[in-house]
Amino acid sequence: MSDFDHKIALVTGAGSGIGRATALVFAREGAAVACSDIDTESGEATVRMIEDLGGTASFVRADVSVGSDVEAMVQTVVERYGRLDVAHNNAGIGGLGKPIDGHSLSEFERTMAINTKGVFHGMKYQIPQMLKQGGGAIVNTSSMMGLVGLAGISAYSASKHAVVGLTRSAALEYGSKGVRINCVCPGIIRTPINQKYWDEFPEAEKEWLSIEPIGRYGEPEEVAEVVAWMASDEASFMHGHALSVDGGATAQ
Amino acid sequence: MSRLATKVALVTGGGAGLGRATCLAFAAESAAVVVADRDAEGAAGTVSLIERKGGSAVSVETDVTQASDCERMVAEATSRFGRLDFAYNNAGMGGEGLPTHETTLVHWDALMAVNLTGVFLSMKYEIPAMLETGGGAIVNTSSIRGLVSYPDLSAYTASKHAVFGLTKSAALEYADKGIRINAVCPGVVKTALVEQSYARMPGFEERSLALHPVGRFGEPEEIAATVVWLCSDEASYVAGAGLVVDGGWVAQ
Numbered sequence: 001m002s003d004f005d006h007k008i009a010l011v012t013g014a015g016s017g018i019g020r021a022t023a024l025v026f027a028r029e030g031a032a033v034a035c036s037d038i039d040t041e042s043g044e045a046t047v048r049m050i051e052d053l054g055g056t057a058s059f060v061r062a063d064v065s066v067g068s069d070v071e072a073m074v075q076t077v078v079e080r081y082g083r084l085d086v087a088h089n090n091a092g093i094g095g096l097g098k099p100i101d102g103h104s105l106s107e108f109e110r111t112m113a114i115n116t117k118g119v120f121h122g123m124k125y126q127i128p129q130m131l132k133q134g135g136g137a138i139v140n141t142s143s144m145m146g147l148v149g150l151a152g153i154s155a156y157s158a159s160k161h162a163v164v165g166l167t168r169s170a171a172l173e174y175g176s177k178g179v180r181i182n183c184v185c186p187g188i189i190r191t192p193i194n195q196k197y198w199d200e201f202p203e204a205e206k207e208w209l210s211i212e213p214i215g216r217y218g219e220p221e222e223v224a225e226v227v228a229w230m231a232s233d234e235a236s237f238m239h240g241h242a243l244s245v246d247g248g249a250t251a252q
Numbered sequence: 253m254s255r256l257a258t259k260v261a262l263v264t265g266g267g268a269g270l271g272r273a274t275c276l277a278f279a280a281e282s283a284a285v286v287v288a289d290r291d292a293e294g295a296a297g298t299v300s301l302i303e304r305k306g307g308s309a310v311s312v313e314t315d316v317t318q319a320s321d322c323e324r325m326v327a328e329a330t331s332r333f334g335r336l337d338f339a340y341n342n343a344g345m346g347g348e349g350l351p352t353h354e355t356t357l358v359h360w361d362a363l364m365a366v367n368l369t370g371v372f373l374s375m376k377y378e379i380p381a382m383l384e385t386g387g388g389a390i391v392n393t394s395s396i397r398g399l400v401s402y403p404d405l406s407a408y409t410a411s412k413h414a415v416f417g418l419t420k421s422a423a424l425e426y427a428d429k430g431i432r433i434n435a436v437c438p439g440v441v442k443t444a445l446v447e448q449s450y451a452r453m454p455g456f457e458e459r460s461l462a463l464h465p466v467g468r469f470g471e472p473e474e475i476a477a478t479v480v481w482l483c484s485d486e487a488s489y490v491a492g493a494g495l496v497v498d499g500g501w502v503a504q
Contacts, residue, residue, distance in 0.1 A: 239499050
């Protein structure tokens with residue numbers, strides 16, 4: 001495949017996990033990739049990984065929970081590359097590992113600010129640029145927890161359900177204007193976010209495996225391939241969809 | 253591209269519409285294709301289209317409502333090509349366009365036999381062949397009617413919901429045995445089958461088009477690309493999913 005030759009892709013949360021893997025796949029397929037992250041060091045590391053493989057990439061720092069950061073991020077991409085064809089709004093934080101009565105309001109709000117409002121901000125500033133060019137494709141990161149719940153991560157689950165709703169509504173608004181919008185719902189993936197959770201709650205690493213009918217956790221690369229495909233022309237009639245990449249978890 | 257070289261794919265309803273487009277898409281990726289269809293002439297037509305492009309294919313006259321036919325089509329794959337890696341269980345028939353109380357038992361039984369029992373029988377014989385070689389991938393044709401309904405299509409809707417349920421259950425049974433099983437849920441694609449249905453049901457076409465946020469019907473090739481992708485290793489963590497390819501219909 002070289003589906004993304006001459007295309008400009010933007011990935012938020014590109015400094016680790018699914019975001020980094022997606023940035024690498026976009027680059028492999030020929031896109032110039034703007035790698036955004038709140039953490040400069042890890043975002044720049046992704047850029048170096050792409051450059052070491054002969055690809056084109058650059059870093060742009062943004063805290064997706066801050067609207068002006070996201071506006072500046074999109075502006076920077078357009079200044080650097082002249083356009084924006086593909087965006088993966090992926091930056092997010094994990095669950096808290098405690099029941100609702102143990103969630104503080106500030107923890108809840110922080111989860112929503114990054115996981116949900118961050119996606120809103122992303123689309124809000126990406127879409128006008130895509131409309132200006134006559135089209136584009138957006139993939140948002142939801143989660144299997146955007147479709148079902150799991151004890152101990154209610155704020156996370158709420159934030160990811162909201163991403164599905166936001167994706168569907170946005171899809172209806174821009175479908176006939178050439179901007180395709182979908183989201184991906186990963187199951188339990190071996191990302192640094194989950195690793196951190198498992199370090200804190202070691203029993204969860206074993207317990208969660210029972211959620212996965214495929215008998216293993218997913219790898220970030222397996223989600224990245226799905227995101228890249230959804231953003232490609234092969235998925236030209238896919239719009240407003242929440243695509244499960246979860247080893248069968250939500251089939252049960 | 254030849255993502256699927258040395259692989260063997262079987263497609264039911266391969267003589268026309270989505271099935272034919274998918275046969276061609278498998279062949280374009282260098283897979284050998286078994287084209288099963290009740291319409292021997294249609295199946296042979298697909299085979300000659302593939303052979304003309306230098307591909308490898310064989311046709312098998314198959315009525316998916318007959319267990320012995322399904323057994324034979326799988327045997328054809330293993331005897332001609334030595335194995336079976338992918339199956340797209342797609343043979344189906346359309347709705348009658350009548351409200352539930354006017355739907356005849358004859359129509360109900362005929363439709364269920366093809367759309368649902370046909371998928372069951374196909375998987376029943378495909379799965380053992382795949383287990384023998386350590387795995388494979390199956391995609392069943394559900395529909396957006398497997399997720400939401402529309403007036404005057406109750407038998408069709410019931411059959412397609414059932415295909416999705418069957419897909420999920422089968423996915424759970426074989427996920428850890430190397431067989432990934434998913435469904436594709438197309439929106440309206442203007443195949444010959446749909447043209448016939450619209451001819452029988454005045455007004456359906458206009459109303460249906462109005463429900464597609466992208467403002468057009470899908471093309472068979474857009475579904476075919478999805479099916480082939482679901483079978484490829486790029487979709488290695490996708491199991492038990494109903495992949496919606498509908499131009500945004502069910503997002504609303």
